[in-house]
Amino acid sequence: MIELDAMAASVPDGALIAMPPDNSLPSVALAKALVRRGARGLRCLACRFLASRPTCLSARDV
Helix, strand or coil: CCCHHHHHHCCCCCCEEEECCCCCHHHHHHHHHHHHHCCCCCEEEEEEEECCEEEEECHHHC
C-alpha cells in the first residue's frame, strides 16, 4: 500500500485527476496532501462509479 504523501508526490503539476464527487475521506485526504505539497495547475474530473462501470463528468457536461 502506498503512503498518502507518496501518492501526492507522484501526481505531477498540471495533471488531470479523477476523484469521486463526494466528501469521501480518501479523496479529501489526497486533496489535502496535494495542497500540502504545493501542487499547481491540477484539473479535477468528478467520477461516480456505478456497478463496475465508471461514469465521468467533465465541466462541459455540467
